[in-house]
Amino acid sequence: MELLTILNHCHHFRGFVYQRSRLDRDRNTLEVVVRPRQGSAAICSGCHRPAPGYDHLPQRRFEFIPFWGILVFLLYSMRRVNCPNCGVVAEEVPWGDGKHQLTKAYMLFLGRWARKLSWQETAEAFHTSWDKVRDAVEYMVNWGLDHRSLAPIRAIGVDEIQYAKGHQYLTLVYQIDQGLIRLLWVGRERTIESFQAFFTLIGTELASGIEFVCSDMWEPYLKVIREKCSQALHILDRFHIVAKMNKALDEVRAAESRRMAQAGFEPVLKKTRWCLLKRKENLTGKQKFRLRDLLRYNLKTVRAYLLKEDFQQLWDYDTPAWAGKFLDEWCRQTMRSRIEPMKKIARTLRQHRHLILNYFCAQKQFSSGVIEGLNNKAKVTMRKSYGFRTFGVLELALYHSLGKLPEPELTHEFF
Numbered sequence: 001m002e003l004l005t006i007l008n009h010c011h012h013f014r015g016f017v018y019q020r021s022r023l024d025r026d027r028n029t030l031e032v033v034v035r036p037r038q039g040s041a042a043i044c045s046g047c048h049r050p051a052p053g054y055d056h057l058p059q060r061r062f063e064f065i066p067f068w069g070i071l072v073f074l075l076y077s078m079r080r081v082n083c084p085n086c087g088v089v090a091e092e093v094p095w096g097d098g099k100h101q102l103t104k105a106y107m108l109f110l111g112r113w114a115r116k117l118s119w120q121e122t123a124e125a126f127h128t129s130w131d132k133v134r135d136a137v138e139y140m141v142n143w144g145l146d147h148r149s150l151a152p153i154r155a156i157g158v159d160e161i162q163y164a165k166g167h168q169y170l171t172l173v174y175q176i177d178q179g180l181i182r183l184l185w186v187g188r189e190r191t192i193e194s195f196q197a198f199f200t201l202i203g204t205e206l207a208s209g210i211e212f213v214c215s216d217m218w219e220p221y222l223k224v225i226r227e228k229c230s231q232a233l234h235i236l237d238r239f240h241i242v243a244k245m246n247k248a249l250d251e252v253r254a255a256e257s258r259r260m261a262q263a264g265f266e267p268v269l270k271k272t273r274w275c276l277l278k279r280k281e282n283l284t285g286k287q288k289f290r291l292r293d294l295l296r297y298n299l300k301t302v303r304a305y306l307l308k309e310d311f312q313q314l315w316d317y318d319t320p321a322w323a324g325k326f327l328d329e330w331c332r333q334t335m336r337s338r339i340e341p342m343k344k345i346a347r348t349l350r351q352h353r354h355l356i357l358n359y360f361c362a363q364k365q366f367s368s369g370v371i372e373g374l375n376n377k378a379k380v381t382m383r384k385s386y387g388f389r390t391f392g393v394l395e396l397a398l399y400h401s402l403g404k405l406p407e408p409e410l411t412h413e414f415f
C-alpha cells in the first residue's frame with residue numbers, strides 16, 4: 001500500500017492534495033509535499049472565509065507524528081490572500097495552527113503524552129525537544145480555554161501553592177461541584193488582586209450563582225470572598241486547618257529538640273518528626289513503636305501532640321452547635337497549655353469560629369479530601385515540569401493536567 005493512500009485515509013483535508021513523498025535515508029526523514037487542490041480557494045486566516053489569492057510564501061515544514069523511527073514532515077508553500085476584510089494575510093491551513101511548527105495532530109499526540117509523562121520524558125520518548133512539547137501543551141491549553149464552558153459553578157475552592165525558591169505563590173481556584181472537579185483559574189501571587197482577577201474572568205452573574213466557597217484562613221482571600229461572594233456559604237477548609245496545626249506542632253518539636261540538645265539531654269525527639277505529623281493509621285510499625293515510647297515523656301511536644309490529636313474529634317460532629325461546644329472547650333484548654341504556637345492556633349480558630357462551623361452547616365457535603373487531593377496533584381504537576389519554574393510554564397502545566405479542558409477533535413485517532 002502506498003504511503004499517500006494511508007495519509008489520505010487518516011489525515012485528509014478538503015481542498016488539499018498529497019503530491020509525493022521522499023525518504024531521506026541519511027537523516028531518517030520522510031518529507032511529504034502538499035499542494036492545494038486545483039480550483040480550491042484559500043481561506044483567510046483573519047476571518048476564516050475564502051479569499052482571492054495574492055502570492056506564495058516560501059515552503060514551510062510542518063512536523064507530523066513520527067513512526068517506525070522516522071521523522072515525518074509535511075512540506076507546503078502557504079498562499080497569501082488578498083482579503084477584502086483583512087487585507088493581505090497568510091492563508092489558514094487545516095492541519096496547522098498559526099505559527100506552530102508542529103501539525104495539530106502531532107501537538108495533540110505529544111500533549112496527551114505530556115499529561116502521562118513529564119515533559120522531558122515525552123520529549124525523549126519521541127525524539128523531540130522540550131520546547132516542542134511545551135508548544136504542544138500550549139496549543140491544547142489555549143484551545144481548551146477558548147472552548148470550555150464555565151457555567152454553572154456551584155462550589156469553588158481557593159488554594160495557594162508555593163513555587164520556585166523563596167516565597168513565590170500561585171493562587172489556584174477550583175470548581176468542586178459534585179460531579180465536576182477541575183481547575184478553573186491560576187493567578188500569580190496570593191494577593192487580593194490575584195483572587196479578584198478570577199471573579200473578573202467569570203463575571204458577576206456566574207459569581208452570584210456560587211453557593212459554597214472553601215478557603216484557608218488567608219486574609220486577602222477572606223476579604224475577596226466577603227466582597228464578591230457574600231451570598232455563598234463560606235467554609236474554612238479542613239485540610240488547611242490540619243496543615244496549620246501540624247506546622248505549629250512541628251515548631252514546638254523543633255524548638256524543644258534544640259533546647260534539649262543545648263542542655264545536654266538525651267535526644268528523645270530525634271527522628272520523631274513524621275511520627276508526630278503523620279496520621280496515626282499511616283505510621284509504619286517502627287514509627288508506632290517510637291511514638292509510644294515518646295508519649296511517656298512529659299514534654300511540651302507530647303502535650304502539643306495530644307492537643308492536636310484531640311482536635312481531630314471535631315470533624316466527627318454532625319451539627320454546628322455541638323461542634324461549636326467542642327471547639328470552644330478545645331480552645332480554652334489550649335489557651336492554658338502555655339505552648340505559644342498552639343495558643344496562637346487557638347486564637348486564630350476562635351477568630352474564625354463562625355467560618356469553621358460553616359463546615360457543619362454545609363452538612364459536610366464537601367469532603368475535606370477534595371482540596372487536599374487537588375493540592376497534591378498540583379504539586380506533582382509542578383514537579384513534572386521541574387527545572388522550568390516560570391509562571392508561564394507552571395500555568396500551562398496546571399491547566400493541562402487539572403483543567404479538564406475540552407480538546408480539538410481529529411477525524412482519526414492516532415492513539
Ligand SMILES: [Zn+2]
Pocket residue numbers: 044045046047048049051083084085086087
Ligand atoms: Zn479575512
